[in-house]
Amino acid sequence: MANFNIDAKTRQSYDAIVIGSGISGGWAAKELTEKGLKTLVLERGKNVEHIKDYPTTHLRPWEMKYRGRLPLDVIEENPIVSKCYAFKDDAEHFFVKDKEHPYVQEKPFDWIRGYQVGGKSLLWARQVQRWSDFDFEGPARDGFAVDWPIRYKDLAPWYSYVEKFAGVSGNKDGLAELPDGEFLRPYEFTKVEQYFKEQVAQKYEDRHVIIARCAHLSEQKPIFTEQGRTQCQNRVVCQRGCPYGGYFSSNSSTIPWAQKTGNLTLQADSVVESLIYDEQKEKVTGVRVIDAKTKETTEYFADIIFVNAAAVNTNLLLLNSTSKRFPNGLGNDSGLLGKFMAFHNYRAKIQAEYDGFLDYTTDGNRPTSGYIPRFRNVRQQETNFLRGYAAGFGAHRSTISNTEGVGSTLKEKLLNPKLGPWRVGSHMMGETIPKETNFVNLSKTETDEWGMPLLNFSVDYDDNDEKMIADYFEQMTEMFESAGFTNIRTSDTHQAPGLDIHEMGGVRMGRDPKTSLLNEWNQMHHAKNVFVTDGACMTSTATQNPSLTYMALTARAVDYAVKEMKKGNL
Amino acid sequence: MNRRNLLKVLGLSAVGVATVPLWMDGWTSDDLPADTTGLDEDQKLVLAAMVDTYIPSGEIPGAKELEVDHFILAMVGGCFQKETQEEFLTGFNGLHQSSTEAYGSSFDQLSTQQRVELLIKLEATEKDPDKTINFVPFIKDLTISGYMSSKYIMENHLGYEFVPGRFNGSFPVEKSVYRNA
Numbered sequence: 001m002a003n004f005n006i007d008a009k010t011r012q013s014y015d016a017i018v019i020g021s022g023i024s025g026g027w028a029a030k031e032l033t034e035k036g037l038k039t040l041v042l043e044r045g046k047n048v049e050h051i052k053d054y055p056t057t058h059l060r061p062w063e064m065k066y067r068g069r070l071p072l073d074v075i076e077e078n079p080i081v082s083k084c085y086a087f088k089d090d091a092e093h094f095f096v097k098d099k100e101h102p103y104v105q106e107k108p109f110d111w112i113r114g115y116q117v118g119g120k121s122l123l124w125a126r127q128v129q130r131w132s133d134f135d136f137e138g139p140a141r142d143g144f145a146v147d148w149p150i151r152y153k154d155l156a157p158w159y160s161y162v163e164k165f166a167g168v169s170g171n172k173d174g175l176a177e178l179p180d181g182e183f184l185r186p187y188e189f190t191k192v193e194q195y196f197k198e199q200v201a202q203k204y205e206d207r208h209v210i211i212a213r214c215a216h217l218s219e220q221k222p223i224f225t226e227q228g229r230t231q232c233q234n235r236v237v238c239q240r241g242c243p244y245g246g247y248f249s250s251n252s253s254t255i256p257w258a259q260k261t262g263n264l265t266l267q268a269d270s271v272v273e274s275l276i277y278d279e280q281k282e283k284v285t286g287v288r289v290i291d292a293k294t295k296e297t298t299e300y301f302a303d304i305i306f307v308n309a310a311a312v313n314t315n316l317l318l319l320n321s322t323s324k325r326f327p328n329g330l331g332n333d334s335g336l337l338g339k340f341m342a343f344h345n346y347r348a349k350i351q352a353e354y355d356g357f358l359d360y361t362t363d364g365n366r367p368t369s370g371y372i373p374r375f376r377n378v379r380q381q382e383t384n385f386l387r388g389y390a391a392g393f394g395a396h397r398s399t400i401s402n403t404e405g406v407g408s409t410l411k412e413k414l415l416n417p418k419l420g421p422w423r424v425g426s427h428m429m430g431e432t433i434p435k436e437t438n439f440v441n442l443s444k445t446e447t448d449e450w451g452m453p454l455l456n457f458s459v460d461y462d463d464n465d466e467k468m469i470a471d472y473f474e475q476m477t478e479m480f481e482s483a484g485f486t487n488i489r490t491s492d493t494h495q496a497p498g499l500d501i502h503e504m505g506g507v508r509m510g511r512d513p514k515t516s517l518l519n520e521w522n523q524m525h526h527a528k529n530v531f532v533t534d535g536a537c538m539t540s541t542a543t544q545n546p547s548l549t550y551m552a553l554t555a556r557a558v559d560y561a562v563k564e565m566k567k568g569n570l
Numbered sequence: 571m572n573r574r575n576l577l578k579v580l581g582l583s584a585v586g587v588a589t590v591p592l593w594m595d596g597w598t599s600d601d602l603p604a605d606t607t608g609l610d611e612d613q614k615l616v617l618a619a620m621v622d623t624y625i626p627s628g629e630i631p632g633a634k635e636l637e638v639d640h641f642i643l644a645m646v647g648g649c650f651q652k653e654t655q656e657e658f659l660t661g662f663n664g665l666h667q668s669s670t671e672a673y674g675s676s677f678d679q680l681s682t683q684q685r686v687e688l689l690i691k692l693e694a695t696e697k698d699p700d701k702t703i704n705f706v707p708f709i710k711d712l713t714i715s716g717y718m719s720s721k722y723i724m725e726n727h728l729g730y731e732f733v734p735g736r737f738n739g740s741f742p743v744e745k746s747v748y749r750n751a
């Protein structure tokens with residue numbers, strides 16, 4: 001018996017283990033394997049191989065079973081994930097179904113997940129904006145959460161590093177609040193977006209309309225050819241998986257790259273149940289894994305562990321990793337694990353019309369849209385709420401659907417479609433303030449199919465969020481009015497937190513082990529060979545789409561971890 | 571029926587028939603989910619007559635040739651609630667009644683002129699807000715959406731390209747497929 005264990009231990013030992021193969025785990029895998037570490041990536045979902053496992057990628061609208069609509073039984077069985085705009089016929093197979101992976105909602109939370117190799121990197125909207133020091137300095141300046149242990153200068157080289165590999169299209173806008181990156185050629189504005197940009201620039205010194213930076217290959221470069229990726233073809237059916245590798249996903253980019261090093265072992269259908277803490281060695285030695293299909297348990301061992309299960313699942317995993325030393329979850333001496341969860345406030349929308357530039361429309365498709373960086377409270381506090389919001393912005397011609405008549409008169413109209421006014425719209429992306437009262441914890445009574453406790457959510461909006469929505473409506477209405485937009489309508493979707501799919505926190509970074517779980521290198525204060533580099537590490541949320549920051553933090557943390565390992569410090 | 575007439579009924583030109591009809595290329599109604607609505611064969615003829623009346627054939631194929639009736643069956647069977655499906659079924663009885671009352675025969679037996687008249691009349695009167703659907707307007711909507719999302723119409727008349735490989739933000743309307751002028 002003893003011998004068998006030793007055998008198993010040597011057989012199943014790696015230099016590094018990465019938990020999760022999504023955006024952040026894919027980067028961890030790439031960096032670790034490139035630096036020569038034998039790396040095991042454990043992924044709870046099924047394998048999804050680039051191109052081969054994109055079953056809908058070549059389907060034209062008329063080839064989709066219900067022309068892109070989902071059958072009613074699928075919608076009725078999935079009231080939560082059905083709320084996500086991308087949960088349609090062409091991509092529903094990449095989303096977690098409500099019934100398969102239940103959770104507890106002490107307060108409503110729409111938890112949108114993708115369990116497969118590649119995680120949500122297949123599904124994401126590919127928007128990638130850098131943070132600035134106005135964001136990193138937020139908690140310290142405004143007195144919430146704890147101070148970030150890093151600043152923009154610490155991350156800037158790593159932003160550049162990941163952008164060059166992932167491929168980011170954007171325009172050099174020269175804005176301190178949204179630093180420029182390593183950009184491929186930007187996508188164009190539409191006529192009315194360009195007009196709005198000019199109108200806003202005339203009236204407001206501190207407000208800017210830019211084209212959102214997105215992880216698309218708007219041009220080809222040798223580094224992308226080397227990855228087997230080619231230029232984006234403007235199909236904009238990205239959520240199906242792209243056969244061109246035109247946008248960044250783990251599947252098209254980091255995972256095949258890691259595979260080429262010969263140092264990667266990628267194991268799908270492997271649910272990590274907990275991290276194993278060795279009381280004698282006083283360190284984490286490995287992970288306990290349940291086979292998703294057979295439910296068999298196996299242990300794997302490694303010198304360093306990267307936890308990249310996506311923000312909320314990383315919390316679950318660490319809370320479930322209890323030992324005599326850590327009865328309340330791994331590294332949780334502070335009692336803060338699972339707390340200070342935050343997200344982005346996506347409730348507010350505004351729509352309008354514009355009757356100018358009627359001689360123009362657009363041609364082809366664009367995988368991104370307009371973007372208005374945060375302009376509230378950037379340099380100083382100036383409103384009755386803390387922080388602020390960024391906004392998506394877009395303008396497209398509407399089509400007139402005149403369906404009057406029967407027979408040839410109707411047919412004539414349908415075959416001679418006409419364009420209506422420009423339809424203008426924006427949605428808010430608000431920063432929320434992390435609070436101890438917004439938390440996740442483990443259910444004491446309910447477990448899932450694999451015997452893991454269900455996760456319970458207690459996360460909500462607060463008064464600051466409500467004030468911010470009111471301000472967004474006021475400011476955007478004013479901006480729209482002064483540009484001559486008409487028929488302006490605001491709406492509050494009242495959607496639950498979670499549907500933004502930017503959930504963050506619970507394992508936050510900080511300087512002091514008493515008030516944070518990770519140090520400035522995403523390293524657990526109390527378990528030095530464990531690194532958390534997904535959304536769980538986020539001390540605050542800023543307004544930017546967060547995944548680019550996870551990528552940069554991951555590459556930076558791997559660099560540090562491997563150096564420390566070589567020094568014999570881990 | 572002589573060959574000329576057959577071709578006319580099928581909406582084909584004598585040249586086109588030798589090859590695979592253009593709109594059949596790569597897509598047939600067999601690709602749609604099987605019909606689960608429980609419509610009987612007579613009712614299916616009525617449905618075909620309805621889509622054909624709304625969007626008749628001509629130089630450009632109409633809704634029946636593009637098998638929009640099959641699309642409607644698939645959509646009703648898969649994407650609508652039980653209540654809607656029941657109202658869809660009973661809708662055929664209602665139409666049959668209106669048709670026999672007005673013209674003494676079943677909808678699919680009427681002349682084109684009579685069908686058009688009847689649909690116009692029913693479209694204007696079927697406006698019951700308590701029903702989940704009003705039958706005739708419902709069929710009309712589905713006919714239009716099935717027709718406009720068909721391969722033939724999307725590719726040949728709506729300028730649809732699956733792989734455009736470009737984006738132009740200021741494109742003159744006059745160069746587009748839209749007829750605003």
Ligand SMILES: Cc1cc2nc3c(=O)[nH]c(=O)nc-3n(C[C@H](O)[C@H](O)[C@H](O)COP(=O)(O)OP(=O)(O)OC[C@H]3O[C@@H](n4cnc5c(N)ncnc54)[C@H](O)[C@@H]3O)c2cc1C
Nearest residue numbers: 020022023024044115119120125126127272310534545547
């Ligand atoms: C529709 C949509 C649009 C989005 N748009 C944007 C956007 O425009 N910009 C942006 O920045 N972000 C966007 N996001 C969010 C973005 O997808 C996530 O921030 C990103 O994928 C997070 O990366 P991750 O590695 O933390 O998690 P994921 O990519 O979700 O990967 C986590 C992986 O871990 C696996 N896993 C979980 N638990 C375990 C376990 N116990 N054991 C083993 N494996 C486990 C999961 O199966 C999954 O594969 C969007 C998301 C969606 C769904």
